Amino acid sequence: MEPAVTVESRPRWGKAGVRLTEQEAATIDFRNACRATEAAERAERDKDAAYGSWKAGRLRPYLITYALDRHGLYGPRVDVACGTEEPAADEWEAGVRYPTWPEFKALAALTLYPLGHFLRDANPIPFESTSMRFHLKPGMKPPPEPILCFEPEAIWAATRTPRCPWCCRGVQTVMPECLFCPHCGAAQMDGEAVRTVGGEGFAQCPDCGGRWPAETAAVPA
Ligand SMILES: [Zn+2]
Ligand SMILES: [Zn+2]
Structure with missing residues (x-):
């Protein structure tokens, strides 16, 4: 009787029936x-x-x-x-x-x-x-x-990236009446650059998303 073919003993073949x-x-x-x-x-x-x-x-x-x-x-x-x-x-x-x-x-x-x-x-x-x-x-x-x-604004809402990489238009930022976010304390200035984003009548922290009332202004590209 032939021995059972197991995975270990299974013969493997290369080209034209030549056993590897x-x-x-x-x-x-x-x-x-x-x-x-x-x-x-x-x-x-x-x-x-x-x-x-x-x-x-x-x-x-x-x-x-x-x-x-x-x-x-x-x-x-x-x-x-x-x-x-x-x-x-x-x-x-x-x-x-x-x-x-x-x-x-x-x-x-x-x-x-x-x-x-x-x-x-x-x-x-x-x-x-x-x-x-x-x-x-x-x-x-x-x-x-x-x-x-x-x-x-659409890019920012999904990714928190504030500027379109193709046309370089940015979300509205606001002059940060608060230098630090009133919610999480994150600094709203990065050197000269304003980090705060916002919309109609509100400012929003880019880190925690917390909002406070503010005047908006478009970011220069
Ligand atoms: Zn764009
Ligand atoms: Zn914050």
Whole structure:
């Protein structure tokens, strides 16, 4: 009777039925393990880089629109698949709401693009210079202008980054009537630069998010 084939004794074969020596099999296993480790490390590095770029406000609304259009994805199912609610995805496309990190990852998974796809610094090809304009029927309007970057307030609300990295517009800051946050005590000046952010009638600490009433003024770019 043949001995039972166990994992340890299972013969392994190379090309054309030539049995691999134990040494050769071990070499192949080692190589495969190295490749898997490298791939995992690369994926982790990509994710770290993407996180840094997401936090810096580098997502591009027009690339979200293109990715969703490409798969015919629209309506509330997009919001649900990204772990949020209407009208979040529409507002992402309009650049007035910035996706959270988990929403961004879900969006990339949904549209089958790597995270880096949405963070590219290439600008879209202007419609006028694509062949698409020849498909436009008389009286049809060209498509809306692609939205290149998010509103600074949207970026700030999601990431606490106060300035758009593409157009360099900043959120409203306020003259800090308090030099220190009345909530957490964090200094509101960094040398000459005001750190305090704010909106209509309020100042807000960039560290704890605590608010107090104040006059607003736009940050010079
Ligand atoms: Zn911008
Ligand atoms: Zn504070």
